[in-house]
Amino acid sequence: MTAEIICVGTELLLGDIVNTNAQFLSRELAELGISVLHQHVIGDNPGRLRDLVKEAKSRSDLLVFSGGLGPTEDDLTKETVAEAFGDTLHFDEAEWQKIVDFFARTGRGGRTPTANNRKQAMVPTKGHKLPNAHGTAPGAWFEDDGCIAVLMPGVPREMKAMWAEDIRPVLLQRQNCTIHSKTLRVLGGESSIASKVSPLFASENPTAAIYCKTGESEIRVTARAATEAEAETACDARIAEFRKILGPNAYDVDVPGLEYTVVHLLQQKGLHAATAESCTGGLVAEKITNVPGSSEVFGYGFVTYAEAAKAKLLGVDPTLIEQYNVVSGPVAVAMAYGALRASGADLAVGITGIAGPGGALPGKPVGTVYLAGADARSGKAWLMRLELGGYAERSIIRTRAALYALDLLRRMALDIPPENAHPVPSKDVKPETLDI
Amino acid sequence: MTAEIICVGTELLLGDIVNTNAQFLSRELAELGISVLHQHVIGDNPGRLRDLVKEAKSRSDLLVFSGGLGPTEDDLTKETVAEAFGDTLHFDEAEWQKIVDFFARTGRGGRTPTANNRKQAMVPTKGHKLPNAHGTAPGAWFEDDGCIAVLMPGVPREMKAMWAEDIRPVLLQRQNCTIHSKTLRVLGGESSIASKVSPLFASENPTAAIYCKTGESEIRVTARAATEAEAETACDARIAEFRKILGPNAYDVDVPGLEYTVVHLLQQKGLHAATAESCTGGLVAEKITNVPGSSEVFGYGFVTYAEAAKAKLLGVDPTLIEQYNVVSGPVAVAMAYGALRASGADLAVGITGIAGPGGALPGKPVGTVYLAGADARSGKAWLMRLELGGYAERSIIRTRAALYALDLLRRMALDIPPENAHPVPSKDVKPETLDI
Numbered sequence: 031m032t033a034e035i036i037c038v039g040t041e042l043l044l045g046d047i048v049n050t051n052a053q054f055l056s057r058e059l060a061e062l063g064i065s066v067l068h069q070h071v072i073g074d075n076p077g078r079l080r081d082l083v084k085e086a087k088s089r090s091d092l093l094v095f096s097g098g099l100g101p102t103e104d105d106l107t108k109e110t111v112a113e114a115f116g117d118t119l120h121f122d123e124a125e126w127q128k129i130v131d132f133f134a135r136t137g138r139g140g141r142t143p144t145a146n147n148r149k150q151a152m153v154p155t156k157g158h159k160l161p162n163a164h165g166t167a168p169g170a171w172f173e174d175d176g177c178i179a180v181l182m183p184g185v186p187r188e189m190k191a192m193w194a195e196d197i198r199p200v201l202l203q204r205q206n207c208t209i210h211s212k213t214l215r216v217l218g219g220e221s222s223i224a225s226k227v228s229p230l231f232a233s234e235n236p237t238a239a240i241y242c243k244t245g246e247s248e249i250r251v252t253a254r255a256a257t258e259a260e261a262e263t264a265c266d267a268r269i270a271e272f273r274k275i276l277g278p279n280a281y282d283v284d285v286p287g288l289e290y291t292v293v294h295l296l297q298q299k300g301l302h303a304a305t306a307e308s309c310t311g312g313l314v315a316e317k318i319t320n321v322p323g324s325s326e327v328f329g330y331g332f333v334t335y336a337e338a339a340k341a342k343l344l345g346v347d348p349t350l351i352e353q354y355n356v357v358s359g360p361v362a363v364a365m366a367y368g369a370l371r372a373s374g375a376d377l378a379v380g381i382t383g384i385a386g387p388g389g390a391l392p393g394k395p396v397g398t399v400y401l402a403g404a405d406a407r408s409g410k411a412w413l414m415r416l417e418l419g420g421y422a423e424r425s426i427i428r429t430r431a432a433l434y435a436l437d438l439l440r441r442m443a444l445d446i447p448p449e450n451a452h453p454v455p456s457k458d459v460k461p462e463t464l465d466i
Numbered sequence: 467m468t469a470e471i472i473c474v475g476t477e478l479l480l481g482d483i484v485n486t487n488a489q490f491l492s493r494e495l496a497e498l499g500i501s502v503l504h505q506h507v508i509g510d511n512p513g514r515l516r517d518l519v520k521e522a523k524s525r526s527d528l529l530v531f532s533g534g535l536g537p538t539e540d541d542l543t544k545e546t547v548a549e550a551f552g553d554t555l556h557f558d559e560a561e562w563q564k565i566v567d568f569f570a571r572t573g574r575g576g577r578t579p580t581a582n583n584r585k586q587a588m589v590p591t592k593g594h595k596l597p598n599a600h601g602t603a604p605g606a607w608f609e610d611d612g613c614i615a616v617l618m619p620g621v622p623r624e625m626k627a628m629w630a631e632d633i634r635p636v637l638l639q640r641q642n643c644t645i646h647s648k649t650l651r652v653l654g655g656e657s658s659i660a661s662k663v664s665p666l667f668a669s670e671n672p673t674a675a676i677y678c679k680t681g682e683s684e685i686r687v688t689a690r691a692a693t694e695a696e697a698e699t700a701c702d703a704r705i706a707e708f709r710k711i712l713g714p715n716a717y718d719v720d721v722p723g724l725e726y727t728v729v730h731l732l733q734q735k736g737l738h739a740a741t742a743e744s745c746t747g748g749l750v751a752e753k754i755t756n757v758p759g760s761s762e763v764f765g766y767g768f769v770t771y772a773e774a775a776k777a778k779l780l781g782v783d784p785t786l787i788e789q790y791n792v793v794s795g796p797v798a799v800a801m802a803y804g805a806l807r808a809s810g811a812d813l814a815v816g817i818t819g820i821a822g823p824g825g826a827l828p829g830k831p832v833g834t835v836y837l838a839g840a841d842a843r844s845g846k847a848w849l850m851r852l853e854l855g856g857y858a859e860r861s862i863i864r865t866r867a868a869l870y871a872l873d874l875l876r877r878m879a880l881d882i883p884p885e886n887a888h889p890v891p892s893k894d895v896k897p898e899t900l901d902i
Contacts, residue, residue: 040675041675041677042488042489042492042505043492043496043502043503043504043505044492044493044496044502044675045488045489045490045491045492045493045494045495045496045502046493046675046677046686047489047677048484048485048486048488048489049484049485049488049489049505050484052478052481052484052485052507053478053481053483053484053485054481055481056478056479056480056481057480057481057482058481059481060480060481066479066480066481067479067508067509067511067514068479068506068507068508068514069478069479069485069505069506069507070504070505070506070507071488071504071505071506072503072504072505073503075503078503078504132856132857135856164857165857187859239482241482305748305769307748310752310755311748311751311752311754311755311756311760311767312743312748312749312750312751312752312755312767312769313748313752314748315747315748315752315769315771316746316747316748316749316751316752318747319746319747319748319769319771320747320860320861320864322822322823322824322860323824324747324771325771325772328771328772329770329771329772329774329775330769330770330771330772330775330779331747331748331767331768331769331770331771332767332768332769333741333748333751333755333766333767333768333769334765334766334767335751335755335760335761335764335765335766335767336761336764336765336766338765339765339766339809342808343766343779343808372778372779373775386758387758388758388759424756424758425756428756
């Protein structure tokens with residue numbers, strides 16, 4: 031089966047957004063064993079769209095559209111594709127009611143939908159509509175002469191849900207095989223990971239692909255088999271091989287991010303965590319609290335951006351700051367212990383560093399971050415000095431620092447010693463030994 | 467002038483990478499006043515490439531290529547385009563020498579270039595080569611029958627440098643004008659904004675386009691004129707018209723986000739702000755502290771996720787929580803005043819709400835957020851109840867709530883009454899009047 035991806039939207043042609051939909055759909059289609067021959071981006075021009083659809087239909091088995099389902103007069107994708115596929119559109123009362131309800135529920139300035147919105151309630155007659163669980167515009171499925179066209183909204187969240195729920199399963203059935211994918215998340219850069227596990231990437235079934243994120247990578251393993259259970263077993267076996275080689279840096283499977291792993295671990299172990307943040311300015315707390323259910327394990331976050339705030343909220347001794355500078359190991363450790371004391375939590379992290387672009391100190395360039403973790407259960411702590419600069423900008427330095435802080439919470443919860451960390455044997459340790 | 471962007475690369479068709487080149491080139495072309503009608507992604511298939519080039523050449527004035535200039539036998543983009551443009555390729559000794567030098571200099575495993583690399587030293591005969599300052603593959607410029615084709619490498623750094631140094635200046639000269647763009651940022655949804663200012667979008671010079679973000683929109687104004695100064699003046703005049711109609715919701719020009727406006731305003735006015743966050747979990751503090759220089763205006767952020775934390779850090783009376791619930795107007799106001807007291811700041815916001823997916827209360831669905839702002843200068847406060855739910859997920863509700871909180875700080879700093887807010891005349895006001 032061959033496919034073409036057609037994204038409709040002036041904002042793409044003007045370069046105002048990057049086309050993440052095309053990447054998502056290409057990856058999904060590749061996993062289904064469907065070859066993508068073309069990706070297109072086109073505006074709301076019915077003539078050009080008509081030409082493209084005609085051409086694509088003549089050479090490919092599947093046309094996957096995103097965008098162009100909006101309520102304005104310019105949005106003619108559904109009409110154009112219906113015509114090319116010998117279908118018509120009719121008004122769907124149930125979809126219209128969903129739109130009316132949406133306007134009523136969300137307020138939208140007390141407005142009721144306009145006549146233009148009625149366009150969105152038009153659905154295929156020979157083909158069928160695709161429900162939109164996250165927005166007002168339903169999608170559409172057309173089929174003619176051995177060619178399928180699926181139309182989805184351009185909003186990524188709406189498109190992804192429609193793809194997963196109503197399109198992918200049907201295509202999978204037609205492909206007559208079962209596929210299972212799992213994603214292993216690994217802390218560290220792509221090149222250092224790839225060099226350790228490169229033989230595993232050569233396999234044809236399961237396949238594995240690595241994707242680089244800020245401070246971490248995703249390894250996506252995909253297996254094909256006759257049954258779902260066999261495919262899943264093959265995935266699990268390959269993931270186990272990756273984990274064996276990569277060790278504790280491979281932190282979880284099929285989670286949106288490290289903060290989910292941390293919250294789940296704390297829940298399992300009945301632990302509470304607290305954060306004391308300077309250079310990350312609340313980013314660690316924000317990530318943790320974005321996980322549903324995090325209130326069970328997180329109650330207190332201290333954003334002590336000012337020196338006085340470190341003293342007042344965390345009890346950091348001002349003479350410590352004076353002697354070692356606010357960006358230093360002793361201050362990070364004092365912040366972590368202060369967060370434990372002020373919150374009554376079991377685990378806490380303290381973060382102080384230089385996120386840039388200004389603020390570099392002698393021997394401490396932009397990107398220098400001190401990260402401490404304190405564990406009330408053992409009375410012990412860990413300290414690490416991170417160098418996160420290089421060419422990285424402020425937000426990247428902060429994101430990387432937050433990732434290390436979350437990993438430190440994870441490792442303390444699991445009693446796995448953090449890599450490259452100095453153990454701080456007791457809270458009575460002399461500060462000068464922390465001057466790293 | 468009309469253009470098409472053609473990106474060549476299997477890694478794009480497989481979804482291994484996202485196509486940032488297409489976005490970059492689209493934006494650059496839009497600024498030059500060149501209309502991009504199509505973006506294409508295609509693999510290294512000479513037949514399909516030949517068809518596409520022929521078609522694109524027949525309908526557009528400019529074809530902009532990235533990728534396909536590699537040394538392997540599959541990379542036939544240059545050969546294919548040369549043929550379609552009635553040109554031939556010849557071996558260029560100087561480019562070959564550059565490749566030999568590059569291999570020697572970078573080591574590359576001690577290798578010398580192979581015969582395949584000679585392909586990269588082939589350059590147009592009627593057209594001309596484009597030097598590559600950052601890599602081995604030179605680009606190419608072909609021209610035939612009123613149509614231009616420019617071929618650039620796929621590596622973004624190499625492509626961008628070639629574009630900026632050898633392609634953009636020539637196109638700008640041919641367009642015979644100067645261009646200036648400015649972006650106005652406006653709080654509120656695209657549809658409510660567009661309906662107010664739609665006549666201004668019809669203008670052809672300056673043009674205006676609106677782009678929807680979470681909770682806000684960007685209006686990009688682009689003017690063409692004979693000189694840079696004239697173009698900028700025309701931009702400024704049009705932006706002033708937008709601001710007159712949109713009022714204080716149009717908050718700033720050419721800033722990355724509202725937090726930048728807030729930090730700059732606080733700096734100008736010599737004010738300090740503090741945050742007391744529950745449902746946003748540190749997001750407001752994180753946004754503020756991501757702005758370089760924010761330490762001048764922000765020292766204390768309280769993430770009081772637990773009820774006990776609200777009492778301990780902010781002095782919120784537990785009986786208030788018991789009587790009105792933790793998600794309530796009285797608690798939001800008490801949090802804002804508590805943040806003022808505990809930090810000594812001039813302005814503070816308090817935020818408590820239900821980010822979901824669970825936690826809905828009778829009369830308080832997911833997305834209900836109470837936002838209070840307290841002003842130490844006047845001793846007065848503002849309170850608003852927001853409904854941010856609908857189809858929105860947790861992170862969207864939090865992002866919208868944070869945007870409202872930043873706007874409240876901005877409006878308090880400017881002494882512009884917030885829209886839809888209840889004034890809280892004094893901190894001694896009876897809590898029941900805040901039970902909205």
